[in-house]
Amino acid sequence: MKVAETSPGFAFEKAPEAEGWNRPPVIEPDGEGELLEVSMGPHHPSTHGVFRMDVALDGERVIRLKPVFGYLHRNHEQIAETTSYLSMMPYTDRLDYFCSLSNNWAYALAVEKLVGQAVPERAEYIRVILAELTRVQNHASAIGFLIQEMGASGTPLMYAFKEREKILDLFESLTGSRMMCNYMRFGGCRVDTSAAWLEATRKVVAGLPHFIDEYEALLSENEILMARCQGVGVLKPELAVNAGITGPMLRASGVNYDIRRVDHYGIYDRFKFRVPLGEHGDIYDRYMVRVLEMRESIKILEQALKEIPSGPVMDAKAKIRGFRPKPGEAYGRIEAPKGELGFYLISDGGNGPYRFRVRPPSLINLTVLEDMCLGHNVADVVLIFGSVDIVLGEVDR
Amino acid sequence: MKTVEQIKAAIEAAVPGAGVTIVTNPSPSAQHSLLLNPSQAIAVANFLREDEELALDFLSNVTGVDYLDKEVAEKVKVTKQVAKTVDGVEQTIEETVEETRKHLEPGHLEAVYHLFSMRKKHGPVVLRMRTVNRTDKVELPSFTPIWRSAEFQEREIFDLYGIVFAGHPDLRRLLMWPEFKDHPMRKDYVEPDDFEYEPTAHDSVMARAKSHEAAGEQASLSSAEAAR
Numbered sequence: 070m071k072v073a074e075t076s077p078g079f080a081f082e083k084a085p086e087a088e089g090w091n092r093p094p095v096i097e098p099d100g101e102g103e104l105l106e107v108s109m110g111p112h113h114p115s116t117h118g119v120f121r122m123d124v125a126l127d128g129e130r131v132i133r134l135k136p137v138f139g140y141l142h143r144n145h146e147q148i149a150e151t152t153s154y155l156s157m158m159p160y161t162d163r164l165d166y167f168c169s170l171s172n173n174w175a176y177a178l179a180v181e182k183l184v185g186q187a188v189p190e191r192a193e194y195i196r197v198i199l200a201e202l203t204r205v206q207n208h209a210s211a212i213g214f215l216i217q218e219m220g221a222s223g224t225p226l227m228y229a230f231k232e233r234e235k236i237l238d239l240f241e242s243l244t245g246s247r248m249m250c251n252y253m254r255f256g257g258c259r260v261d262t263s264a265a266w267l268e269a270t271r272k273v274v275a276g277l278p279h280f281i282d283e284y285e286a287l288l289s290e291n292e293i294l295m296a297r298c299q300g301v302g303v304l305k306p307e308l309a310v311n312a313g314i315t316g317p318m319l320r321a322s323g324v325n326y327d328i329r330r331v332d333h334y335g336i337y338d339r340f341k342f343r344v345p346l347g348e349h350g351d352i353y354d355r356y357m358v359r360v361l362e363m364r365e366s367i368k369i370l371e372q373a374l375k376e377i378p379s380g381p382v383m384d385a386k387a388k389i390r391g392f393r394p395k396p397g398e399a400y401g402r403i404e405a406p407k408g409e410l411g412f413y414l415i416s417d418g419g420n421g422p423y424r425f426r427v428r429p430p431s432l433i434n435l436t437v438l439e440d441m442c443l444g445h446n447v448a449d450v451v452l453i454f455g456s457v458d459i460v461l462g463e464v465d466r
Numbered sequence: 467m468k469t470v471e472q473i474k475a476a477i478e479a480a481v482p483g484a485g486v487t488i489v490t491n492p493s494p495s496a497q498h499s500l501l502l503n504p505s506q507a508i509a510v511a512n513f514l515r516e517d518e519e520l521a522l523d524f525l526s527n528v529t530g531v532d533y534l535d536k537e538v539a540e541k542v543k544v545t546k547q548v549a550k551t552v553d554g555v556e557q558t559i560e561e562t563v564e565e566t567r568k569h570l571e572p573g574h575l576e577a578v579y580h581l582f583s584m585r586k587k588h589g590p591v592v593l594r595m596r597t598v599n600r601t602d603k604v605e606l607p608s609f610t611p612i613w614r615s616a617e618f619q620e621r622e623i624f625d626l627y628g629i630v631f632a633g634h635p636d637l638r639r640l641l642m643w644p645e646f647k648d649h650p651m652r653k654d655y656v657e658p659d660d661f662e663y664e665p666t667a668h669d670s671v672m673a674r675a676k677s678h679e680a681a682g683e684q685a686s687l688s689s690a691e692a693a694r
Binding site: 312 | 494584
């Protein structure tokens with residue numbers, strides 16, 4: 070079998086043909102503009118890190134686009150095969166470094182499935198509180214970056230970061246670190262929260278609706294934002310499902326699939342919240358879904374902070390020393406802020422995993438980047454890419 | 467949600483000669499998987515996606531796993547004819563002896579697929595496919611034409627494990643650079659002495675490279691040490 074190779078000048082070659090493949094439409098140059106191949110990145114500020122896109126342009130119009138990965142590749146999965154289960158926990162912080170607590174939870178969940186470990190009530194509540202705080206700060210800064218890429222230099226991003234700072238302060242006082250939290254353990258959480266911490270969290274959560282109102286007043290009906298976002302980068306629901314898109318991007322296309330609702334992992338069946346859905350699947354819907362998800366997260370936070378029981382945060386039967394799961398495998402997944410974050414583990418009875426796999430939502434959500442960008446101007450590529458909301462630490466692993 | 471046995475029965479009813487076997491998972495997660503015959507895998511995958519009751523429209527996770535050649539030691543009871551002196555008379559007696567026999571179980575590469583249904587909101591259904599060996603027969607059919615979410619993930623497995631997915635429309639390395647030669651996630655992977663592929667003047671690098679040379683490995687090692 071012939072293996073394709075990358076070559077410069079792909080813009081001038083014919084698109085790959087495959088029968089029946091759900092592939093992006095082929096756009097032929099119309100001969101009006103100049104045919105150009107542009108390499109965007111890897112150090113372009115709008116690529117959120119080190120990511121490159123090879124874009125073929127017909128004048129201003131994108132006719133082909135190829136993402137290039139691997140600039141931040143460090144073989145995270147192989148590191149796992151050389152360490153123990155517990156010492157892999159801090160590494161998961163570095164996957165999506167905006168949402169380290171969600172990553173911790175996903176990994177802990179997968180290991181708990183592998184060994185059949187129960188989690189105490191209070192730890193489950195703390196996990197929900199931390200995961201939803203993470204979601205709020207991730208969505209706020211994702212929107213901030215999106216608007217930044219639209220040309221609103223700084224202001225909305227700083228509004229988002231002001232709020233993110235308060236949440237990171239909470240993380241710091243609980244876990245000792247702002248971003249690399251390394252907080253969850255198999256069978257609970259590392260330390261208990263104090264009453265003062267819960268009080269401080271209530272205070273921050275009470276301030277969040279005001280922040281979102283202010284944010285929305287600033288942005289939602291802004292004429293430039295609407296002109297740049299509405300009808301741009303449309304993703305059809307059929308393609309979104311087929312391409313495995315998850316998270317706010319999938320729901321913006323109108324597919325009702327939230328793993329908190331489907332799997333009821335943790336204690337999510339106890340909370341009342343709605344799943345916001347988009348109608349058109351364009352950038353504006355993705356923006357709006359994120360705003361509404363923040364509002365729903367606040368509802369969950371309020372309920373969890375009200376109901377949190379007292380008790381231990383670690384299961385008494387949880388094994389910490391000599392942790393060797395019996396041979397077998399498990400796939401655990403959660404609804405991370407960016408989509409479905411899953412961990413697939415195979416144990417051969419040793420003290421480290423035989424196989425450790427991360428299902429990265431950021432990477433898989435980029436599958437449809439070319440489909441969304443085709444036919445749009447090159448300035449919109451930056452915007453469409455921003456609306457996917459990725460972190461390169463998770464894309465390249 | 468159907469059990470694995472029911473799914474297996476449904477597949478065998480729809481795709482004659484599918485050759486599906488159940489791989490049990492002894493861990494508490496109890497996520498048992500179905501081992502597919504690569505030659506029938508596309509038909510089975512199409513059935514799983516189109517079937518009204520299963521409707522597995524969402525391929526979530528695609529993974530590679532590497533299993534090395536394994537030496538299995540087995541205790542076998544062997545009957546032997548032994549010459550023995552019983553009561554001063556030499557006789558031939560049959561005797562049963564336990565013997566340890568070793569045989570080599572060939573290694574293979576495996577692709578694992580986790581399927582869910584967005585319409586019916588159930589899952590996971592775990593599929594596996596195995597290559598014949600780890601060296602030259604490493605071809606498996608690609609699921610990218612059926613579920614596009616496999617596009618990047620199969621490229622990643624091709625890159626890191628070296629499984630060649632037949633029918634993948636754009637099979638290139640995903641994370642490593644195109645000129646890279648090996649497959650870093652394989653269990654027997656040895657990292658190169660120098661990623662740049664150019665000799666450097668750095669002494670320790672040169673000494674280490676010499677020590678890895680196939681011919682006279684030990685001799686060159688000691689000479690490198692002597693030189694130091």
